[in-house]
Amino acid sequence: MQSVLAVALEAVLERHLERTAPADLGLWALRGLEVLEPQLRPELQAGTLLLSGPDRLLAARPVPGLPPDAPPEAVAMPLAMALSALFEAAWRASPALRRAGAERMLRSAFEELFNHFDPYSRYLSPAEARAARIRRIGQAGLGLRLAAGRGREVVIATLTPDGPAARAGLREGDRVLAIDGVPVSAQELGLAATLLEGPAETPVSIRLQRGRRRFSVTLRRILVPPDSVHAESRDGILWLRVDGFSNATDRKLAAALRDGIQPGRTRGVVLDLRGNRGGLLGQAVAVANTFLSSGVVAQTGGRHPDAARTYVAGGPDLAAGLPLVVLVDGRSASAAEIVAAALADRGRAVVVGSATMGKGLIQAVVPLPNGGELLVTWSRVLAPRGWPIQGLGVLPELCTSLGAEATAAELQQLRQGNPPMARVLARQRAARAPVPASEVAALRGACPPAEGREADLAAARALIDMPEAYAAALP
Known part of the structure; x- marks a missing residue:
């Protein structure tokens, strides 16, 4: 357990977006044991972690007294040793903890620790980590x-x-x-x-x-690799559905474009990202690059120097400039949002659907000695025009979540050259982190998140059938 705690604590201290005092990390981890054994009472007093039972002190260990600029590895191991000793004392004193087992203790400690951070940092047990690796790489x-x-x-x-x-x-x-x-x-x-x-x-x-x-x-x-790309040609339109972003998604999409586009017959491409919960950042960048010949795809930044990156497209556009519509819904998240934001911000595609989930935080995957993994949020994603995806999500140029009549009215406005979402989208693209909650609510309220529906497909087809409406909707 000590080695797992040491690797995990070093990762959090070094990489997480928020700088946190080692003493707080130790206290939060100990409080996780209270979920399994309510009679435990962890405390932090004068730089010492105390763990008491119902009638006595079980153990006490000082928090490593190192300067604030000490390297994370110098802090993590002494803190892990202190926590391991406290966990061992709790184990000896509590039949409930012994019944729960060491793995359950670890999970409970990490869950309480990450409750103080963002919603996406978490611990994966060895079995969960194996399943996650299969989803990522096949x-x-x-x-x-x-x-x-x-x-x-x-x-x-x-x-x-x-x-x-x-x-x-x-x-x-x-x-x-x-x-x-x-x-x-x-x-x-x-x-x-x-x-x-x-x-x-x-x-x-x-x-x-x-x-x-x-x-x-x-x-x-x-x-x-998981079969994440599905292609079908109907009525001169190439429909591409991408379920997730795992290894080889970009290659499969490129192959679908090469095989599916028929010169002189294909009038447009629809990229369906509805229900796509994300996946690998590198694959999101590569998929966006499939439709872009140059320019910024996304930017990331965080507390760790390696988190600051700018991703640039190198083309070529495998859709050869054909009209491109991207479908999203309230379940489109993370890597799917990065792709939609990149293609919209760069004026390469028209986004149709509803506001997306708004998950613009990137997790580093940290392997642990027990075969588990730690997912640590270490960077924020910014769209090419500089606005944060986290919280805001991607807003469509053509909203379908307000009902059929509203969608028809928006299409009519586009045919007349009046993009109905223009003002809202201008406000979104001018936003900079941190965005006030009231502004997030106001912007997302213009096209509330909803599950994908048949109307999305009809709206995409209408845009490709009406070049003047498509041109008006382009950012």
């Missing part, structure tokens, strides 16, 4: 998804292009009989999916049936 698998077929059958539902299964000639609809010798059925679909997963570069044997023919293949698992 899991080792075969590039296929299973589904229930007729009766008790398990069939291949989808294949990832160029994945191991597709390269081996497997087809959608093939029936899966057994995996590594274990028979599978639709009643245990979760077991079948689990059997397919495993460490990268390890083999897996699958028994299949296609028609009347039964056969076996042995495939090697590879790291398969």
